[in-house]
Amino acid sequence: MTTPEATSTTSAATVAAAATAGPPRGSSRSGEETTARSPLALVSRLLHLPGAGVTISYIVLCVILASVTDTFFTVDNLTIVLRQSVMVGVMAIGMTLVIGMGEIDLSVGAILGICGLAAAIWIQGGVNIYLAVFGACLLGAAIGMCNGVLVTYLRLPSFVATLGSMSVLRGIIMVITGGVPVYGLRYPEFQFIGQGFIGPVPVPVVILLLLFVIFAFVLYRTPFGRYILSIGSNAQAARLAGIRLTAVRIATYAITGFLCAVAGVILASRSEAATADAGSGMELDVIAATIIGGTVMTGGKAVLYGTIVGAVLMTTIRNGLNLLGVSPLWHQVVIGAFILISVAGSMLTVKRGEGE
Amino acid sequence: MSNVDDVEGFTIDASGATAPSLAHDATATGGAESVAAAPAGPVSSANGSASPVGLDTMVPRVHMRGIDKSFGGVPVLKQVELRLGSGEVVGLLGSNGAGKSTLIKILSGVYSADAGTIEVDGVEEQVTSATRAQRLGIRTVHQELSLVGHLRVYENIFLHDEETRGKRTILSPLNRATMIEQARDLLNVTLNVAIDPLAEVSDLTTAEQQLVEIAKAVHKRARVLILDEPTTSLEAREKTQLFNVVRDLKATGAAIVFISHHLDEITELCDRTVVLRDGVVALDEPTAGLTARDMVAAMTGATGEHQYPKTIVPIGGPVLTVNGLTHKTAFSDVSFTLHRSEILGVVGLAGCGKSELIRSLYGAVPVTAGTITLRGAPVRIGSIPRAKKLGLSYLPADRKREGIFPEHTVRWNMTIAALKRVLGRFGLSPAKETATVDAAIVDYGVKVRSPFQLISRLSGGNQQKVMLARCLMNDADVVLLEDPTRGIDVQAKNDMYSLITGLVEAGKSVLLVSSEETEVLGMCDRVLVLRDGRVRADVTPETTTLETLRLIVMSSEGDLR
Numbered sequence: 001m002t003t004p005e006a007t008s009t010t011s012a013a014t015v016a017a018a019a020t021a022g023p024p025r026g027s028s029r030s031g032e033e034t035t036a037r038s039p040l041a042l043v044s045r046l047l048h049l050p051g052a053g054v055t056i057s058y059i060v061l062c063v064i065l066a067s068v069t070d071t072f073f074t075v076d077n078l079t080i081v082l083r084q085s086v087m088v089g090v091m092a093i094g095m096t097l098v099i100g101m102g103e104i105d106l107s108v109g110a111i112l113g114i115c116g117l118a119a120a121i122w123i124q125g126g127v128n129i130y131l132a133v134f135g136a137c138l139l140g141a142a143i144g145m146c147n148g149v150l151v152t153y154l155r156l157p158s159f160v161a162t163l164g165s166m167s168v169l170r171g172i173i174m175v176i177t178g179g180v181p182v183y184g185l186r187y188p189e190f191q192f193i194g195q196g197f198i199g200p201v202p203v204p205v206v207i208l209l210l211l212f213v214i215f216a217f218v219l220y221r222t223p224f225g226r227y228i229l230s231i232g233s234n235a236q237a238a239r240l241a242g243i244r245l246t247a248v249r250i251a252t253y254a255i256t257g258f259l260c261a262v263a264g265v266i267l268a269s270r271s272e273a274a275t276a277d278a279g280s281g282m283e284l285d286v287i288a289a290t291i292i293g294g295t296v297m298t299g300g301k302a303v304l305y306g307t308i309v310g311a312v313l314m315t316t317i318r319n320g321l322n323l324l325g326v327s328p329l330w331h332q333v334v335i336g337a338f339i340l341i342s343v344a345g346s347m348l349t350v351k352r353g354e355g356e
Numbered sequence: 357m358s359n360v361d362d363v364e365g366f367t368i369d370a371s372g373a374t375a376p377s378l379a380h381d382a383t384a385t386g387g388a389e390s391v392a393a394a395p396a397g398p399v400s401s402a403n404g405s406a407s408p409v410g411l412d413t414m415v416p417r418v419h420m421r422g423i424d425k426s427f428g429g430v431p432v433l434k435q436v437e438l439r440l441g442s443g444e445v446v447g448l449l450g451s452n453g454a455g456k457s458t459l460i461k462i463l464s465g466v467y468s469a470d471a472g473t474i475e476v477d478g479v480e481e482q483v484t485s486a487t488r489a490q491r492l493g494i495r496t497v498h499q500e501l502s503l504v505g506h507l508r509v510y511e512n513i514f515l516h517d518e519e520t521r522g523k524r525t526i527l528s529p530l531n532r533a534t535m536i537e538q539a540r541d542l543l544n545v546t547l548n549v550a551i552d553p554l555a556e557v558s559d560l561t562t563a564e565q566q567l568v569e570i571a572k573a574v575h576k577r578a579r580v581l582i583l584d585e586p587t588t589s590l591e592a593r594e595k596t597q598l599f600n601v602v603r604d605l606k607a608t609g610a611a612i613v614f615i616s617h618h619l620d621e622i623t624e625l626c627d628r629t630v631v632l633r634d635g636v637v638a639l640d641e642p643t644a645g646l647t648a649r650d651m652v653a654a655m656t657g658a659t660g661e662h663q664y665p666k667t668i669v670p671i672g673g674p675v676l677t678v679n680g681l682t683h684k685t686a687f688s689d690v691s692f693t694l695h696r697s698e699i700l701g702v703v704g705l706a707g708c709g710k711s712e713l714i715r716s717l718y719g720a721v722p723v724t725a726g727t728i729t730l731r732g733a734p735v736r737i738g739s740i741p742r743a744k745k746l747g748l749s750y751l752p753a754d755r756k757r758e759g760i761f762p763e764h765t766v767r768w769n770m771t772i773a774a775l776k777r778v779l780g781r782f783g784l785s786p787a788k789e790t791a792t793v794d795a796a797i798v799d800y801g802v803k804v805r806s807p808f809q810l811i812s813r814l815s816g817g818n819q820q821k822v823m824l825a826r827c828l829m830n831d832a833d834v835v836l837l838e839d840p841t842r843g844i845d846v847q848a849k850n851d852m853y854s855l856i857t858g859l860v861e862a863g864k865s866v867l868l869v870s871s872e873e874t875e876v877l878g879m880c881d882r883v884l885v886l887r888d889g890r891v892r893a894d895v896t897p898e899t900t901t902l903e904t905l906r907l908i909v910m911s912s913e914g915d916l917r
Contacts, residue, residue, distance in 0.1 A: 221783035223775035230772055233761040240720065240758055241773040241826070242744045300763045 051306030054293050057342065058313045065320045072323055079202060081319045082312065083270075086204040087112070088282065089311035090263040092289040093215050094144075094256030096307045099290055100219070101252055102232035102299025103158035107147060108260045108286050110169035112279035115140045116264030117173055120182040120274035129189045137261045143169070144257020148250030166283070173276050181275040185268060194269030204266050208308070211259065216304050228252055232299025288339045289314055314338075415478035417442045417611035418463065418494070418580050423472035425458055432458045433635045436472070440580060440611035445602060447626030447643065448615045451655055451906075452872065454632040456615060460582055463613075464496045465489030476580075493579035497569045499588060505558035510539035512557055513572045542571050547601050563594035570601060574610075581605065582613040587621055588707045599625050617705045619648040619911035633657050648911035649903075656903045664878030665854045667861065671881060672696030674732075675865045676834050678717070681726030686712035687889040690726070694834065699856065699866045701876030703909055704886035711753065713886070714836050714869045718750035719743035730834070744773070749832035751823055753839035753869075759823045760811050767793045767807040769822050774829035796825040801851055817848020824855060835859055838869045853879060873905045885909055 046052060066073035091108045098105045115136040122132035143165070150161035185191075196203040219225035227248045230238040239245055260279075268274045291297065292313060293306025317338060321331050418440040425433040433455045440446055450456045461467045463474065465486040474483050476492050483489050503512045519535045520528035539553035549567050557565060566586055573581055583602070587595050602612055602625060614626055622629055622643065629646055631639035631654040639646075639654035676694040681687070687709030694700045704710045715721040717728070719737040728735055730746055737743050743750075752758035761769055770793050771778055778789040793807045800821045804814065811819055820840065827835065837856070841849045856879065859866055870876050876883045877897045885893040885908045892915060893908045908914030 217783060223779070223784065226768070226772060226775060226784075229764070230761055233763055234758075236758045237752075237761060238772075239740065240718075240750065240752055242740045243772075244741060300761070 050301075050303040051294050051309065053342070053345065054306045054309045054313060057292075058309055058316065061313065061316055061320065065316070065323065069320075069323045072320065077319070077323075079205075081315050082205050083202045084319070085312045085315035086208045087263045087267055087279075088285045088289055088314065089208050089308050090211055090266070091256075091260050091282065091286045092293075092307045092311050093211055093304065094259040095286045095290045096293070096295050096302045096304050097215070097219065097228055097252050098158075098256050099287075099295050099297060100232050100299055100302030101228045101249065102235065103151060103249070103252075104162065104287070105147060105253065105256050106159065106162040106283050107143070107166040107169060108256065109279035109282035110166040110173070111140050111143050111257050111260035112264040112267065112282065113173050113274075113277070114143070114169050114264070115261035116268035116278050117176065117182065117274040117276075119265050120185055120268050121176075123185060123187065123190060124182060129187055133190075133193070133265050136265055137258055140261025140264070141254045141258040144254040144260075145250055147257065148253035151253070152246040152249050170280075177274075177276045179276050181273050183273045185272045185274075190269050191272065192269075194266045194271075204270070207262065207266065211262070212304065212308055219302060219304055224248070224251070229300055229302060232301075234300075285311075285314060288335070292339065292342045414441065416440055416475075417444075417477060417609075419475040419478075420459075420463065421473050421475070423459065423462060423474075424470045425455075425462060425467065426470060431635055433462075433469075436632070436635070436637055437640075438463075438630060438637075440613065442579075442609040442611055443606050444628060445606050445612045445614055445626045447622035447629040448613055448632070449617070449619075449622065449629060449639075449651055449655060450632035454655070455635040456632055457584075459632065460496065460584065460613065460615070463489070463580075464494055464582060490576065493577055494582070495573035495576060495578035495580070496582040496584060497566065497573060497586060498584050499586070501562075501565050501569050503557045503565055503568060503572075505556075507557060508553070509543070509551060509555050509557060509560070509568050510536050510553035512568060513539050513542065513553075513575050515572075517576065538575075539571070542575055543567075546574065546604070547571055548604060549597060549601060561594070563590050563598065566590075566598065567601060570605075574605065578610060580611045580613070582615070584615050585617070585706070586614075587616055587618060588705075595621070617910055619651055619907075619913070622651070623648065623911075631655055648913035649907055652903050652906045652910065656906060664875075665850060665857055666879055667857055669697045669857075669860050671698045672863070675730070676717075676867075677729040679727045679729070681713070681716065681728070682724050683709065683712050683716060683721065683889075684724055685889075686721075687886065690886075690891055692884055692891070692894070694865045694867055696865055697860045697863055698882070699860055699868055699880045701880030701883040702867065702869045702886060703871070703873055703876045703883055703905070705909060706871065708886045709889040710869045710871075710886045711838060714750065714838050714867060717743070717867070718748055718836055720750070744830055744832070747830075747832050748834045748836060749773075749827045749830055750836040751827045751838060751840055753842055755816070755819055755823060755843070760819055762810070762812040764811065765808045766797070766802065766804050766811050766814070766822055769811045770796055770807075770825050771829060773826050777829060792829075796829070800825045800855060815845070815848070817844040817851065820844050820848065820852060821855070824852070828859070833864050835864055835866045836869070837866060839871060840868070841870075841872075841875065873902055873909060877902060877905060885914075887912075887914075 047056075062073070071077055091112065095105060095108060118139050119132050119136035122135060123129055127135070147158075147162055147165055150156045150165065151158045154161070156164075192203060193207075194204055198206050219228065227238065227243045230241065230243060231245060231248060235245060264279065267278055271278075289310035290307050291310075293308070293310035294303040295301065295307060314335060317335060318331055321334060322328075326334075416439045418438070420436065420438040423433050423436040423438075424431070436455070436459060438446075438459065448456055448460070458467065462469045463483065465483045465488050468484055473480050475481065476494075481488075481492055483492065483494070504515065507515070514535045518524075519531040519538070521531050522528060536553050543549055543551045543553060547567065547570065549564075551560070551564055551567060551571075557568060560568065570581070570583075586598060590598065599621075602614070606612055614622070616622055623646070626643045629639065629641060629643045629651060630637060631651060633655055634657075638657060639651065672695055674693045675696050678693075679691045681690045690709075690713060692700065702710050702713065712721050716723045717737065719739045719742055728737060735746060737746065737748075756762075761772065767789060771789055775784065778784055778792055780788055790807070796802075797804060797807060802814075802818050802821045802825070804818065811822060814822070824840065827837075840856070841852050844852070856866060856868070868876060868880055877900065880897060883893075883895050883897060883900070883905065884891050885895070885905065887909065895905065895908075904914070
């Protein structure tokens with residue numbers, strides 16, 4: 001009965017490809033059902049891959065924008081879009097882990113803010129730039145760990161815990177800055193992080209891709225990744241399987257904090273400043289990118305590839321509205337409506353998708 | 357006393373709409389004079405000798421006759437007759453699958469019978485839905501309570517039946533004072549329990565919640581109250597309280613069905629005992645003349661012995677020795693030794709402590725005293741990862757809640773507890789994982805189309821085989837199984853038994869915790885019986901009959917063997 005498993009995913013396949021195909025299913029299933037060779041069956045199978053929905057939405061949007069504007073489908077514009085999606089994308093990688101674990105983190109924007117600020121203050125204070133950046137990343141991880149401790153040892157629901165830490169962090173930022181931005185971070189090494197290019201590719205985009213590959217590996221090819229999703233799927237079963245719930249939860253929050261710090265450093269570098277409201281409201285974009293990408297709020301499954309496309313998609317919508325001359329006042333409305341429609345769509349197909 | 361007289365004196369034509377009930381009178385819906393009468397009513401008649409005189413000659417509250425029911429062509433009930441007199445507590449007994457719950461579900465309108473009639477107060481009724489049953493005054497208090505946790509006690513009692521000022525519409529202002537007053541009367545006077553009607557239900561103990569559930573049933577004018585294993589999670593003092601409430605209710609003329617596996621409770625509380633066996637009534641007699649042994653004999657009968665695929669494997673030296681193990685509440689002073697290639701059974705009713713015992717050996721539940729010796733060395737287990745490292749593994753009883761990861765594949769579910777085994781040079785190795793899982797699917801006889809099938813798509817039996825495969829992926833040599841055959845079909849059960857036999861043939865030691873006496877007798881080399889948290893017997897299946905084993909499991913009479 002068991003067909004020779006198409007072990008195409010083994011060594012040859014890149015991690016990114018494995019992530020694209022989604023956890024363990026996609027790739028090997030294609031071997032199982034080779035009998036259905038008709039193009040229609042192929043299309044249907046592609047449509048059922050995790051992240052397919054968001055990819056299609058993105059392509060459709062691109063086609064529309066490319067046909068109604070002259071400026072959208074240019075290298076310059078696409079580069080801008082990519083660069084703008086990096087911050088949300090990097091944080092959404094962490095959010096995908098957290099939501100996959102069945103939790104939520106509302107403090108991501110605030111962590112971005114305080115870590116960018118810390119880097120800025122340390123650099124202005126004369127600390128070595130690399131040391132300052134490293135320190136900011138450590139700070140992010142430490143704050144994430146605190147979130148983890150709140151939801152594990154203190155047993156706070158993650159929504160409440162991270163809502164609280166968001167407020168505390170925002171408050172600390174205001175206390176430190178008094179609302180006045182830290183300006184003038186014009187140091188070439190620092191500027192390079194947010195503004196530089198490696199060949200034709202912007203450095204932030206390189207960072208995002210690198211992090212995507214690393215975390216796709218972590219999520220789909222390490223025990224740790226499986227533990228995260230197991231906890232999201234059935235925490236009690238995970239405990240009885242011998243998974244250390246507390247450790248995995250704290251580590252996941254710490255990783256998310258670290259990723260927010262990376263985003264914070266990129267933002268500070270790009271704007272050569274750290275403002276008090278940096279990252280404000282971004283948690284919503286981050287959660288939206290994750291959900292649009294196909295990760296389910298209840299946890300247990302995570303589509304990292306979809307998250308990245310989701311982040312790019314959201315930026316593309318904003319970009320498109322700009323190009324079309326729509327007032328920025330309307331952007332929130334359109335984005336909100338889009339989130340509602342796409343999540344509703346995924347909810348409706350969820351039952352069918354499970355079956356396959 | 358007037359309302360008690362009413363109860364005694366009512367005739368067939370007084371039934372239906374006007375049949376007096378405890379709730380009606382005692383909760384003062386009737387007017388001022390009832391309020392005054394209510395406290396005296398039930399309490400005094402409970403003490404007096406007035407009520408149960410001449411019950412047999414009266415029309416019973418409920419009379420189920422010739423009830424047949426089958427599922428998918430398999431008969432579950434055959435010509436069952438059940439009489440519930442008013443003011444009578446009937447104990448309903450039977451082993452799992454005897455048809456108890458089917459019978460109760462027919463009475464409460466969940467299922468409809470294939471044949472037979474149900475008479476309520478002498479009038480034949482079609483109990484076609486749960487709503488209809490409730491309208492007839494038939495109420496069930498389930499083990500899983502149906503109260504709303506964050507509402508107050510009185511709000512729960514009056515849920516969907518709120519007292520309002522003026523006309524009852526969905527927007528009428530609630531008459532809180534009246535509801536609280538009535539609830540207080542019902543709880544503190546009628547049922548004589550000290551529960552504050554203003555307390556939030558989630559703050560109450562399980563026992564108190566159960567009493568609130570009963571109060572709710574009484575308030576809704578229950579004339580037939582079905583208590584489905586109400587004592588499973590109660591302590592001795594709480595049981596006494598529950599029994600007092602039941603006796604008070606009985607004095608008001610309600611008919612009560614009391615389902616329990618604890619024979620001592622049946623003896624203490626019930627007027628009559630009905631035993632179901634394989635869908636027929638095996639015993640229906642006044643409890644007064646019955647011993648626990650009679651009841652067990654009726655439950656057991658001369659049932660054809662199920663063949664278990666047990667092979668004789670020479671038993672080796674001691675592997676796991678437990679001495680004086682004690683849990684905060686669930687069990688105390690448990691000692692036993694598990695040997696190599698031995699299947700040691702632990703059997704007992706729900707709530708006897710067997711579940712906590714097996715979990716404590718897996719480090720999932722803390723113990724307060726006792727020592728554990730593993731392969732000759734004293735160990736402290738403490739945590740689940742530690743237990744795994746020591747070579748222990750555990751199969752939880754509740755597959756759905758504690759076993760499977762429903763949105764993941766068979767492969768994922770099998771390897772999750774032993775991912776070290778499938779690590780390659782570069783993270784998890786799909787090749788290794790595929791090889792491991794393919795082998796396990798063959799070894800454990802799991803029927804799947806592909807290892808990438810979602811586990812939630814498999815039958816219960818196949819899911820359980822995947823769970824067993826996961827359990828043994830770590831090469832544990834002490835295997836702790838809790839109810840491994842719960843809720844799976846006969847074929848899968850036999851497969852599971854063969855797999856368990858295979859384990860001991862391979863030199864592993866198995867602790868088999870089970871709620872089925874037949875299973876442990878058929879599969880185990882030795883059987884411990886746990887009742888009320890203590891080991892009551894240590895028997896060998898060759899020298900023990902099913903009847904004797906059940907007697908020890910279900911009744912203190914078993915200790916006198």
